[in-house]
Amino acid sequence: MKEWAKEFYHSKNWKDTRLAYLKAQHYLCERCGEPAKVVHHKHYLTKRNINNTDITLNWDNLEALCQDCHNKEHHAAADTRRYRFDADGNVIATTP
Numbered sequence: 709m710k711e712w713a714k715e716f717y718h719s720k721n722w723k724d725t726r727l728a729y730l731k732a733q734h735y736l737c738e739r740c741g742e743p744a745k746v747v748h749h750k751h752y753l754t755k756r757n758i759n760n761t762d763i764t765l766n767w768d769n770l771e772a773l774c775q776d777c778h779n780k781e782h783h784a785a786a787d788t789r790r791y792r793f794d795a796d797g798n799v800i801a802t803t804p
């Protein structure tokens with residue numbers, strides 16, 4: 709977990725939102741139906757949006773995932789998306 713995200717992940721707002729969202733998805737992974745372990749942010753969290761509740765706590769931006777699917781999501785993202793992160797966690801779009 710990135711240092712700048714710690715405060716958010718430990719906040720009551722996030723814990724409440726995460727739990728309510730998981731409950732609504734019946735604690736099942738939205739991709740494969742296995743038990744969900746994580747609530748993923750479709751629009752990845754960055755240092756810039758970490759205080760934007762439209763991103764961080766918006767159910768439209770959340771996805772319940774099992775560990776496997778979550779790993780794949782982030783692994784695939786690193787491989788195929790044309791984005792990378794600088795040392796501060798800011799997204800850098802790399803030009804093709």
Ligand SMILES: [Zn+2]
Pocket residue numbers: 737738739740741742773774775776777778
């Ligand atoms: Zn899954």
Ligand SMILES: [Zn+2]
Pocket residue numbers: 747748749778781782
């Ligand atoms: Zn994720």
